[in-house]
Amino acid sequence: MKQHNGMRPLDIVVLLKITGMKEPWFLKDVADSLRISRSEVSESVQRSAMAGLLAADKKTVMRAALKEFLIHGIRYVFPQVPGTLTRGVPTAHSAKPLSDEIGGGDAFVWPHIDGAVRGQAITPLYPTVPDACLADERLYELLALVDALRVGRARERELAVKELEARLT
Numbered sequence: 193m194k195q196h197n198g199m200r201p202l203d204i205v206v207l208l209k210i211t212g213m214k215e216p217w218f219l220k221d222v223a224d225s226l227r228i229s230r231s232e233v234s235e236s237v238q239r240s241a242m243a244g245l246l247a248a249d250k251k252t253v254m255r256a257a258l259k260e261f262l263i264h265g266i267r268y269v270f271p272q273v274p275g276t277l278t279r280g281v282p283t284a285h286s287a288k289p290l291s292d293e294i295g296g297g298d299a300f301v302w303p304h305i306d307g308a309v310r311g312q313a314i315t316p317l318y319p320t321v322p323d324a325c326l327a328d329e330r331l332y333e334l335l336a337l338v339d340a341l342r343v344g345r346a347r348e349r350e351l352a353v354k355e356l357e358a359r360l361t
Contacts, residue, residue, distance in 0.1 A: 199243055201270050201317035202228070204262075204338065205324075205331075206236040207245055211253050211360060212330040225328060227320040255360050262338060263353050272314055272342045274300060280307035281322045283314050285348045287336035289355050294348060300339065314339055334359060 209222055219237070223230045240246040245258050280301030281287075285294045286309065299311025304322040316322060317335065325332035337359075340352035 199239055199269065200236070202232065203236045203240050203243075203245075204266070204270070205318050205321060205335065206233055207240055207253055207258055208334045208338070209324075209328070209331055211255065211258075211334070212328070216251060226318075226324045228318070259357060259360050262341060262356060266338060267342050267349075270317060270342060272339070274298075274343060275313035275315070277310060278303045278307075278313045279310050280304045280313065281326065282309045282311065283316075283336045284339040284343050285351075286311060287332065289333055290336070290340055290348065290351055293351055300343060314343060330359075 205226060206222060209226055210217060213221065219230045219233045223233045226233070237246060237250050241248070241250045245254055245261065246252065247254060278301065280303040282291065282299060283302050284300040285291065285297070286299040286301065299309055300314045301307055301309050301311040302316045302322040302325075303313050306326075307322075317338070321335060325335055334356070337352045337356050340348045341356075344352060
């Protein structure tokens with residue numbers, strides 16, 4: 193058995209993608225939709241199972257454990273400080289569903305060549321996240337909420353927690 197050397201940001205992306213897929217899901221489908229290799233997905237699944245975020249069958253996301261990790265740990269394990277102004281895809285409170293409740297303020301974006309919004313750069317959990325999210329609205333909402341937990345102030349984090357709890361139940 194491989195040694196667990198800690199979670200990686202990609203693991204969160206893979207887990208959130210799996211939560212939106214119908215069972216049974218296949219490594220190939222996850223890899224293709226996230227624009228990553230099958231071996232990366234396989235290694236991610238192994239790490240997540242060892243961490244208790246996937247069941248022993250390596251197919252079922254342990255939603256309660258994932259919610260707990262996201263709500264209480266993501267901002268400490270994968271912190272992010274907003275960067276320079278750039279064009280990109282809105283994230284955190286600048287994207288739905290939080291953009292409906294929180295108006296104005298500085299926009300946060302994942303830098304992207306096709307981005308239509310100018311805002312402070314937030315490094316996505318994995319480089320292919322903006323492209324994958326443009327093709328999958330549910331994944332986009334989940335990852336934007338995770339970014340709100342990573343970079344948001346108390347109000348944004350509180351709203352993100354409520355939205356995540358509703359989506360991951």
